[in-house]
Amino acid sequence: MKIGVVGGGAIGLLLAGLLTEQSHDVTLYVRNEVQKNQINQKGIICLPEENTYNPRALLIDELEQEELIFICVKQYDVEKLLPKLEHSCSTLVFLQNGMSHIDALDHFDYSNTIIIGTCEHAARKVNATTVRYTGEGKLNLALFKGDQKDFEHLNNHVSDNKFPIVLTGNWRHMLHNKLIINSVINPITAVFQVKNGALLSNPHLLYLAQSLCKEVANELKLNEQEQWERIRGIIEKTTENDSSMKTDIENNRKTEIDGILGYLLQHSDNPKPLINNYYHAIKALEMEGV
Ligand SMILES: NC(=O)C1=CN([C@@H]2O[C@H](COP(=O)(O)OP(=O)(O)OC[C@H]3O[C@@H](n4cnc5c(N)ncnc54)[C@H](OP(=O)(O)O)[C@@H]3O)[C@@H](O)[C@H]2O)C=CC1
Numbered sequence: 610m611k612i613g614v615v616g617g618g619a620i621g622l623l624l625a626g627l628l629t630e631q632s633h634d635v636t637l638y639v640r641n642e643v644q645k646n647q648i649n650q651k652g653i654i655c656l657p658e659e660n661t662y663n664p665r666a667l668l669i670d671e672l673e674q675e676e677l678i679f680i681c682v683k684q685y686d687v688e689k690l691l692p693k694l695e696h697s698c699s700t701l702v703f704l705q706n707g708m709s710h711i712d713a714l715d716h717f718d719y720s721n722t723i724i725i726g727t728c729e730h731a732a733r734k735v736n737a738t739t740v741r742y743t744g745e746g747k748l749n750l751a752l753f754k755g756d757q758k759d760f761e762h763l764n765n766h767v768s769d770n771k772f773p774i775v776l777t778g779n780w781r782h783m784l785h786n787k788l789i790i791n792s793v794i795n796p797i798t799a800v801f802q803v804k805n806g807a808l809l810s811n812p813h814l815l816y817l818a819q820s821l822c823k824e825v826a827n828e829l830k831l832n833e834q835e836q837w838e839r840i841r842g843i844i845e846k847t848t849e850n851d852s853s854m855k856t857d858i859e860n861n862r863k864t865e866i867d868g869i870l871g872y873l874l875q876h877s878d879n880p881k882p883l884i885n886n887y888y889h890a891i892k893a894l895e896m897e898g899v
């Protein structure tokens with residue numbers, strides 16, 4: 610299948626590599642010439658196995674017709690990217706954490722199929738051509754708008770043992786289930802600069818995590834106990850991981866807090882003291898880093 614991947618960051622490099630391995634005709638779209646040239650010369654190196662993959666790299670402004678495009682930019686970059694995609698006839702798959710890209714997609718006048726996904730793979734970008742695959746996972750996808758047949762086609766032609774895709778029926782439910790995980794683990798680990806596992810091993814952080822989980826579950830009308838069990842499971846699986854928000858703060862980068870807790874604040878009429886405090890704590894850390 611002719612597949613585009615937009616964004617030469619952690620997830621974009623990883624997916625471009627994995628899809629190339631599955632023998633798809635892959636083009637990775639990046640936004641700077643240096644990265645484009647380096648990928649075309651050296652390929653993508655995927656650690657820890659040091660596998661090298663050779664998809665083609667082009668600039669986003671050189672976008673060609675693709676059957677399918679995976680969008681792997683951070684959610685705060687989605688809105689600016691949309692005008693570059695509006696003349697494409699591809700099925701678009703958006704793989705962002707958080708939910709504020711949904712507001713942008715609601716206003717996106719696009720006549721082809723749009724799919725929303727959550728990504729359970731974990732990866733960190735090492736440099737322009739190298740990615741470290743830190744956790745094997747799967748993609749959960751749900752139809753946002755368009756043709757059910759495109760959705761099934763993607764499942765039949767792209768999903769594979771080495772690239773598992775799970776189709777779900779309700780995109781909002783799927784995103785809420787991921788949003789609550791990122792709402793609890795990411796801000797607390799970023800504020801306290803601890804690995805995910807500290808949210809279980811430190812009783813005070815455990816208290817904070819459970820309290821935040823309760824508030825977010827109430828807001829999303831999810832069962833608090835069930836959600837805490839899910840979150841606990843993810844923390845146990847990622848004990849030694851640094852959350853993406855912790856890493857962003859450490860490296861003085863913008864975080865995705867606006868699309869995570871910011872989204873919850875924006876769409877709620879009720880007072881949400883913990884969500885509000887963690888939102889402002891992360892914004893304060895972002896400002897201190899700039
Ligand atoms: N990394 C992970 O393990 C996981 C990430 N996710 C989610 O996936 C999404 C992507 O994350 P991640 O890969 O880690 O983020 P990165 O910051 O590593 O990568 C994002 C990439 O998008 C590129 N980009 C931004 N705008 C454009 C554009 N207009 N055209 C082309 N490229 C563009 C950036 O380019 P440049 O380098 O030039 O700035 C950057 O390379 C996020 O929403 C994240 O929450 C979900 C699950 C796990």
Ligand SMILES: CC(C)(CO)C(=O)C(=O)O
Pocket residue numbers: 706790791794795805843847850851852853854
């Ligand atoms: C699940 C979790 C919290 C794992 O670290 C994650 O998705 C992130 O770091 O953004």
